[in-house]
Structure formats: structure tokens, C-alpha cells
Amino acid sequence: MTKNSICSLDIEFSDKIEALLKPPSPQQVQEYFAQLIATRQCRGLTIKQNGDFGKGVYADIEFREGELVLKDQMLVGSQHSSNKVDCLVCSYCFRFIGSIELQIGRKLYLQDLGISSSKECVLETYSQPSKQCCADDSSNEDFMTDNDDLVACTSSSQNDKIPLPKEVIQSLMNGNLVLPYSKQFSLPTVVSCPGGCGEAYYCSESCAKVDWELFHSLLCTGERSGSSCREALVKFIQHANETNDIFIPAAKAISFTILKYKKLKAAKLEGKEQCTNPNTLEDSSFSMLLEAWRPISMGYKRRWWDCIALPDDVDYSDEASFRMQIRELAFMSLQLLKESIFDKECAPLFSLEIYGHIIGMFELNNLDLVVASPVEDYFLYIDDLPYPEKEEAEKITRQILDALGDDYSVCCQGTAFFPMQSCMNHSCHPNAKAFKREEDRDGQAIIIALQSISKGDEITISYIDEDLPFEERQALLADYGFKCRCPKCTGEGD
Ligand SMILES: [Zn+2]
Ligand SMILES: [Zn+2]
Ligand SMILES: [Zn+2]
Missing domain, CATH: 2.170.270.10 (SET domain)
Incomplete structure (x- = not known):
């Protein structure tokens, strides 16, 4: 099966790939989760x-x-690219950040620039129906329905919106306009990425630090990035945004493994004198790679192009060519990723076999990342105010709600494991x-x-x-x- 692969690393590292993809033994499973349960204090x-x-x-x-x-x-996760227009969240814990005013102002500003979430229409064809995980009381069902509308196509709901003047949008963003009662919905202050990319934001210094150490230092496009080629990294992200953003969490899983491998190696070099026998050195570096990979190895995996559901608009007779196209798409994405963060000691991770299986792990995962929006809570609160206060507040909030239209309450959505x-x-x-x-x-x-x-x-x-x-x-x-x-x-x- 790997003999006719389009990826030379599939052939070169076939034995190591097999070892990486071998399902963990019952004992390894028990040990890994016993430790996870102990560190997280989840009981029972x-x-x-x-x-x-x-x-x-x-x-x-x-x-x-x-x-x-x-x-x-979550072990690894990321917000959907299209959702980034609607929600500003911490790139590590996915909490909403900034303020109600910033959430609203930023969204209207980006929509004004013509950046919309309509790409979702294209992406949807490639993705498997996924189980939503939000509360199902009536208000939340409303907000899931709103989301479905948005996913169906953003432009359709555009008609009912009454745009706000640019100055109002600006003053929402810079904090000059404070909405009534918004103090009761305060959000953590925005912390920028320490690498200087201006793309990742956090709810705290600690989230910024943990994300940097676990994932982001290799995938940051800023000047402090650990990537060997930032231009290629920008191209990788662009390609993912234009085709399928499932490549982003897959890249994070690879980055996570490389960074963990480096930590294990550094700890080992510190603990021991330099090992002189090159054979033992190679063996031990692969066993460190296996150890770094262990958390990802726990996830059930199949190759993405084998497990992806056939979209409704693809005929069964075209199934083989559809799956081939998906495989080629993954290969194209992998080449860009390889140019940006390839690490010789972790080379098997850059094989199409491994990449395909990691993407498949996210594809098969049945639970989406979902975080409810505080903007929705805010408008519900205003709506529930007693008469004179409500009328007073709505003098300001009515025009904002009109500008946001039906998608005022879009929640944070993404892919996670x-x-x-x-x-x-x-x-x-x-x-x-x-x-x-x-x-x-x-x-x-x-x-x-x-x-x-x-x-x-x-x-x-x-x-x-x-x-x-x-x-x-x-x-x-x-x-x-x-x-x-x-x-x-x-x-x-x-
Ligand atoms: Zn956070
Ligand atoms: Zn960054
Ligand atoms: Zn059943």
C-alpha cells in the first residue's frame, strides 16, 4: 500500500510509521489515562x-x-477559520476575551471589510456531520438554529442588516462607546501573542505561555517564530483557510509532538553524559519520539481520505476519484507544512501516512468545540430588563442589534480532540x-x-x-x- 505512495517519506520510514500507528497496548492505555485522571482531578x-x-x-x-x-x-483544538470573524477568543482555552463592545465592533468592522464566514459553504461539502455539544434548553436551541442559518450562507442574512456608521464601529472597538450594562458581562483583557504574529490572542499571560510552549512557537508567523520558513507557514495557513481548516489542528498535533520530543531530549541530555554510540542514539531518539507521540497515539485513527464521508453531491461512481483528490489535497498541505517546520529527527511525522491519520482522527472525533457567546447573554439581559430601563438601554442597543442581524449570537466553533x-x-x-x-x-x-x-x-x-x-x-x-x-x-x- 505504501509502495505506490506519492510521498517518499512513506516508503523511507515505513517501519517507524508502523510503530507510530500501532494501537497502544491495554497496559499503555491504562497507564496513560490513570495519569491523566490523576493530574486533572476528575473523579469516579x-x-x-x-x-x-x-x-x-x-x-x-x-x-x-x-x-x-x-x-x-482538549489535547489539541482550533477555532474554525470562518468563525474568527464572529468571535474573538483565547487561542488556548477558547474563552471569549476583550469586551462586549470589542466583540461586536470587531465583527462589524471585519464584515465591513468583506471578510465573511461564507467560505463555510464550500468547506461544508468536505466535512462529516458532527455532533453538536451545546445545551439544549430552548434559548440555546435558538442559537444553534441561528448558527445553521449562518453556515448555510452568510450573505443571505446580510439583507436584513442595517449598517452602523463607521465612527460608531470605531468607538466600539477603541472603547470610547460603552454599552449600557455591559460591565456586568466583563471579559478578560486581551493578551497578544509573545511571538508577534498578531493572529493569536489570549485571556491571560499563562494561556499565552502554555500555548507557546505546547503548540504555537513552531506555528507562529511572527518574528519570534520557531518556524524555519515563515513565508511557507503563511502559505500553509492560507491553503488551509481556502480548502479545509482541519489541516490547522493537524499541524498543531505535529507541532505538539515535535516540541514535546525536544523537551524529552533536552531533559535526557541534561541527565546523562553524551551518548557516543550512534546506533543507541538513534534508537533512543525514536523511543523519545514514540513517547512524545503517546498522547496523540491514544486517539482512534483512520486515513482521512478513507474515512471522510462521501458528500451528497458526489456520485458513488466518482468515489475513488473523490478520495484520490482528498489525498492529493492533504499532500499539498503537508508539503507547505514540511517547508515551514520540518524537523529531521521527527521526519516520520511528515509522512503522508501519519498526516492522513492525524487528520482522520479529527474527522472521526464526534464532538465539536463549542463555546456560547457572551454577546447573546448581553442582548438577552437587555431584553429582560424592566420597562423604563429597557426602553432607555434600547435607545443605544437597538441599532447595534439591527446591524448585527440574525447572527448576533454566533458561538465559538472549532475542531478539537x-x-x-x-x-x-x-x-x-x-x-x-x-x-x-x-x-x-x-x-x-x-x-x-x-x-x-x-x-x-x-x-x-x-x-x-x-x-x-x-x-x-x-x-x-x-x-x-x-x-x-x-x-x-x-x-x-x-
Ligand atoms: Zn485562555
Ligand atoms: Zn503568534
Ligand atoms: Zn444503536
């Missing part, structure tokens, strides 16, 4: 590797209905679900018990809309690569 869960069915998450304690089961910090949540198996009759509560204001995945869960029970979530008829459920789940055998399906199926 164990992860087990159970034979043919892969990993599963089990309750160690009882959970009551409605209780928090898991808060899962959540290590523990990704071990949760699917059921069409799940006992838990992804659900963002009022207080969940960052990019973590939140899993809540739907019913009481006993000690020893497996915790399951639904990857799809479980109320769909049997045939449709099976078709959607086939995109995830399995046939559902949950009690509901075995009852309805045969």
Missing part, C-alpha cells in the same frame, strides 16, 4: 481497553441524573451526554449524566441524533466505522 472514572470494542469509559462511583460526569480538557471523551462509546440509548452548562465558558468538553449511573456501568453518549429511525442511524454511524449493537438497535434491527 476509569478507562478500559476491552478487546475488540476498543476503549470504554466506566463509572467507579455512582452518578445521579444531571450530575457532572466529566470535564475534559478530547482525550477522555473520545474513549466514550456510542449508544442510541445513552446514559450521558455532552452538555454545556451556564458556567462552562471555555473549550472543555462537559459530560452530564442523563440518568442515574451505577458503579461499574459503562458511560455512553450518542454520536448522532438518537431519535432518527434505525436505518438513518446505521448510515450515519457507518461514517464512524462501526455498526451499532446497542440494546435499541438490536431490538429494532432484527
